[in-house]
Amino acid sequence: xxxxxxxxxxRPEVASSRWICWPRTRLRHTPSxxxxxxxxxxxxxxxxxxxxxxxxxxxxxxxxxxxxxxxxAGVRGLLIGSSFDGAAQTHDVARALRENAPGIPVALFPGSxxxxxxxxxxxLFLSLVSGRNAQYLIEEHVRAVPYLQQHPVPTLSTAxxxxxxxxxxxxxxxxxxxxxxxxxxxxxxxxxxxxxxxxMQAIYLDAGSGADRPVSVDVIRACRVAVAQxxxxxxxxIRTPAQARAARKAGADFVVIGTVVEEGPQGELxxxxxxxxxxxxxxxAR
Numbered sequence: 001x002x003x004x005x006x007x008x009x010x011r012p013e014v015a016s017s018r019w020i021c022w023p024r025t026r027l028r029h030t031p032s033x034x035x036x037x038x039x040x041x042x043x044x045x046x047x048x049x050x051x052x053x054x055x056x057x058x059x060x061x062x063x064x065x066x067x068x069x070x071x072x073a074g075v076r077g078l079l080i081g082s083s084f085d086g087a088a089q090t091h092d093v094a095r096a097l098r099e100n101a102p103g104i105p106v107a108l109f110p111g112s113x114x115x116x117x118x119x120x121x122x123x124l125f126l127s128l129v130s131g132r133n134a135q136y137l138i139e140e141h142v143r144a145v146p147y148l149q150q151h152p153v154p155t156l157s158t159a160x161x162x163x164x165x166x167x168x169x170x171x172x173x174x175x176x177x178x179x180x181x182x183x184x185x186x187x188x189x190x191x192x193x194x195x196x197x198x199x200m201q202a203i204y205l206d207a208g209s210g211a212d213r214p215v216s217v218d219v220i221r222a223c224r225v226a227v228a229q230x231x232x233x234x235x236x237x238i239r240t241p242a243q244a245r246a247a248r249k250a251g252a253d254f255v256v257i258g259t260v261v262e263e264g265p266q267g268e269l270x271x272x273x274x275x276x277x278x279x280x281x282x283x284x285a286r
Contacts, residue, residue, distance in 0.1 A: 041121045041122065041153070041154050042103075042104075042105035042106075042121040043105060043121075044076070044077045044105045044107060044121070044122060044254075045076075046076060046253075047076070047248070047252075047253045047254060047285075047286075048075065048076030048077075048254065048255070048282065048285050048286060049075045049076055049244065049254075049255055049256075049257065049278075049281050049282045049284075049285035050075065050076055050077045050078065050079050050107075050233070050235075050254050050255065050256045050257075051066065051070050051075050051077075051078050051079065051256075051257060051258065051261060051278070052078075052079040052080075052081060052109060052209075052235065052256050052257065052258030052261075053066055053078060053079065053080050053081075053093060053097065053258070053261070054081065054082045054209070054258065054262065055080055055081075055082055055086050055089040055090040055092070055093040055094075055115075056082045056084050056086040056089055057082075057262060058089075058093055058262075060092050060093060060095075060096045061096075063092075063093040063096035063097050063100075064096045064097075064099070064100040065100075065275065066078075066097070066261065066275065067096060067097040067098075067099070067100030067101035067104070068100045068101065069275035069276065069278055070097075070101050070104060070278065071100070071101040071102070071103070071104055072276075072278075073275075073276075073278035073279045073281075073282050074279070074282050075104065075278065075282055076104075076105075076254065076285075077104060077105045077106070077107060077254070078097050078101060078104055078105070078106045078107070079106075079107050079108075079109045079124075079256060079258075080093055080094050080097065080106065080107070080108050080109060080120065081108065081109025081110060081111060081115070082111050082115070083111045083170035083171045083173075083174040083175075083209070084111065084170070084174070085111070085112055085114045085115060086115065087114050087115060087116075087117075090108070090115045090116075090117050091117040091119055094106060094108070094117050094119035094120050095119045098119060098120075105121045105122065106119075106120045106121050106122075107120055107121060107122040107123070107124055107156075108120045108122070108123045108124065108153075109124050109126070110123065110124070110126065110140075111171075111174065112140050112143075113140045113141075113143035113144040113147065116144055116147045116148070116151075116153075118151040118153055120153060121153075121154070122153070122154050122155070122156055123148075123153050123154070123155045123156070124155075124156055124158045124202070124204065124233075125141060125144075125155040125156060125157045125158060126158050126160040126204065127141070127157070127158070127159060127160060127195075127200065128160045128162065128175055128177060129159045129160065129161060129191050129194070129195050129200075130160070130161045130162045130163075130177065130179060130180050130188075130191055131162065131175055131176075131177025131178070132177065133175055133176055133177050135175075136160075136175050136177070156201050156202055157199065157200045157201045157202070158200065158201065158202045158203070158204050158233070159191070159192060159195030159196075159200045159202070159203050159204065160204045160206065161180065161188055161191050161192065161195075161203065161204065161205050161206070161223075162175075162177065162179040162180065162206055162207075162208060163179050163180050163182055163188060163205055163206065163207050163215045163216075163219055163236070164179040164180065164181055164182040164207070165179070165182070165207030165208050165211025165212055165213055165214070165215075165236050165237045166182075166207075166211060166212030166213045166237075167208075167210070167211060167212050169207075169208025169209055169210060169211060169236075170208065170209055170210075171206070171208050171209070172208060179207075179208070182207075182213070182215075182216055182219065183216075183218075185216070185218045185219045185221070185222035185223075186222060188205065188219045188222060188223055189219075189222040189223050189225070189226035189227075190226075192223045192226050192227045192230075193226045193227060195227075196227050196230055200230075201230065201231070202230055202231040202232070202233065203223060203227055203230055203231070203232050203233065204232075204233040204234075204235070205219065205220065205223060205232070205233065205234045205235075205236075205252075206233075206234075206235050206236045206256075207235070207236030207237040208236045208237075209236065209258060209259055210237075210259050211236045211237030212237065213237050214234075214236060214237035214238045214243050214247065215234050215235075215236060215237070215247070217246055217247070217249075217250040220232070220234055220247060220250035220251050220252055221250045221251055223251070224250065224251025224252075225251075231253045231254065232251060232252050232253045232254070233252070233253070233254045233256060234247045234252035234254070234255055234256065235255070235256025235257070235258065236256075237259075238255060238256070238257050238260070239257075239259065239260045239267065239268050240260075240268055241280045241281050241283070241284035242284070244257065244281050244284040244285045245284040245285070247285075248284065248285045248286070255281075255284075255285040257281060260281075261275070261278075
């Protein structure tokens with residue numbers, strides 16, 4: 001039985017208790033593949049900071065370094081994802097993260113079915129509902145079925161909503177879709193509501209990797225009010241602890257950073273002493 005559950009009391013801007021539980025992928029399994037132990041997969045629970053690692057831009061050694069820093073800083077979880085295919089890299093980076101960040105759940109944020117790996121605790125089964133490209137609405141999901149029949153990794157059906165971040169991002173170019181306007185919170189909320197009405201378990205608002213500006217607090221608040229009982233991920237363009245705090249306060253359950261980690265010494269983390277600066281983001285997203 002799958003569920004996405006939050007406190008049923010009158011809800012403040014950010015729920016004090018929220019968690020996700022997901023289904024084992026209920027597909028016909030190949031007899032030659034033994035079932036994995038039920039406790040193999042870690043759960044992504046509560047609220048907080050998630051670090052997104054791009055396997056195409058990150059080596060195994062770099063992933064190991066990020067994993068250790070994330071563990072030390074107390075991040076809530078790690079995401080792996082890219083707009084470009086990189087199956088081998090995804091597998092290697094996922095394994096490096098799991099080995100070097102024990103106790104931290106690792107989730108896949110796939111750009112296509114080609115990126116699937118069994119070295120994660122969860123797959124965000126993304127449907128790009130802000131666009132109208134059938135490939136990213138359903139076709140990649142169909143392509144994923146044979147792999148998931150062989151490897152029953154838990155999945156979380158996630159409505160992926162791209163919001164204009166002030167520049168053309170990789171996901172916009174690759175998916176051949178346009179983001180929703182940044183100044184139309186009611187439109188984003190309508191997409192989020194429609195997604196939940198057809199049964200999606202989570203919402204992901206994304207300004208895109210390297211966005212000039214993050215998703216606005218108005219958009220986050222509108223979606224939070226519209227889908228109070230669903231986990232809400234927010235990422236893209238978040239480069240400072242203040243921006244992470246604003247997203248969290250507006251209603252995000254999980255605040256996602258990625259580019260700021262890739263920027264290295266030239267970015268915000270560089271000013272804070274490197275990856276050790278993750279602690280400031282973790283604290284801001286509590």
